């Protein structure tokens with residue numbers, strides 16, 4: 001759902017950029033001799049806007065089948081060029097910001113998380129903030145977080161009855177918000193993570209409307225709520241940050257790492273920036289991470305063969321290590337790891353990831369066709385479509401975690417920019433390893449302590465983020 005929202009936002013932005021670019025007649029003159037990508041046939045002016053709003057994945061998939069790995073969609077006159085598949089995505093993922101940038105496309109994030117924070121920040125600040133984040137997600141920190149995740153998971157599931165029916169999406173979203181807060185944002189944020197904070201994060205998300213891109217400060221109710229939420233979060237987090245700064249006992253968490261971080265010019269990160277980053281992390285956890293956790297479960301419960309394999313793996317681990325759960329034991333969970341990877345490939349990967357083209361570049365398709373993408377285009381890859389490319393993944397729509405065992409497919413899938421759920425190159429997601437340790441801990445705990453059965457219909461690949469995934473559970477100890 002959040003990706004559909006982001007997609008809608010980009011489309012409106014595209015219009016805005018077009019109006020700006022159309023003033024620049026030089027662009028047309030400089031591009032008319034170039035070999036440009038094929039343009040998707042669509043109604044003039046509104047272009048593909050309607051279909052993109054209604055069913056973006058199918059629109060992109062159908063055009064990929066029709067036009068191949070490079071094509072341009074006109075949205076209210078703005079050219080939006082899709083690059084699908086590893087052969088044509090290298091430049092997208094490796095080009096410097098001076099050639100393909102994010103800055104122009106994320107202005108709407110400023111009122112959500114604050115000026116100079118994450119995607120709303122100018123490039124040089126954003127890149128340094130990602131480095132700060134990476135420090136808090138390095139392996140020795142992850143090793144330490146596992147204990148905290150285990151405590152949160154045990155606490156959370158101890159509140160379940162002996163048996164019952166739950167909505168997996170709702171439960172995992174709640175658990176993951178609490179756990180992300182504990183590991184990354186620190187003890188104090190976790191203790192203050194009331195329903196109020198969750199509601200405020202929801203209000204931030206509710207403030208991203210398509211109109212927000214053109215007029216991020218338009219005085220409408222959703223924007224007012226978003227601004228109030230940001231101010232309140234700033235107040236809550238600032239108190240916590242000030243206390244932490246004066247605490248004699250340093251903690252081992254991402255918050256401590258952020259507070260100790262310095263920009264290249266020697267300045268420290270401000271309370272407002274730290275607060276914005278904490279909100280952004282909660283936002284990602286609440287949407288992306290929780291949905292991947294729910295999909296992992298839904299696929300596992302739907303595909304009994306794989307569920308049995310995971311169960312056998314857990315029994316073997318119980319035999320070797322008893323009930324202990326540590327970073328190195330999580331690393332032994334090969335089958336579960338592949339099941340998560342496969343659910344993340346086809347379940348709920350981002351629909352698009354965008355860049356703004358500042359400098360012409362050329363791509364060559366696997367069929368040997370060469371196209372130039374001109375300056376001024378919005379360029380997109382689509383993990384949702386590229387992750388199902390049939391020259392990369394055999395029988396790509398099939399849920400098959402064992403595909404990563406076949407030498408041929410393993411080679412293809414591990415080639416750069418083939419499996420792009422977590423992006424690649426310069427903007428590779430720094431949260432991928434954290435996502436895996438979180439999901440492995442949660443799912444191994446559930447499998448060891450409950451009998452689980454999917455009781456709602458699960459439409460593979462069609463879940464719209466609003467449907468419930470209903471699961472019946474019954475407490476039991478997995479015996480070896």
Ligand code: HEM
Pocket residue numbers: 130133184281284285288289292344349350353354383420421422423424426427428429430431432434435
């Ligand atoms: C299932 C979970 C997740 C998925 C599918 C996911 C996906 C992605 C993707 C596709 C990108 C690249 C975007 C691009 O190329 O424009 C990205 C970037 C990023 N992700 Fe994640 N992510 C996940 C979890 C997380 C978590 C848990 C965190 C933080 C703790 C995180 C923080 C970030 C940041 C900061 C970036 C920007 C990196 C940069 O621009 O250099 N993500 N993520």
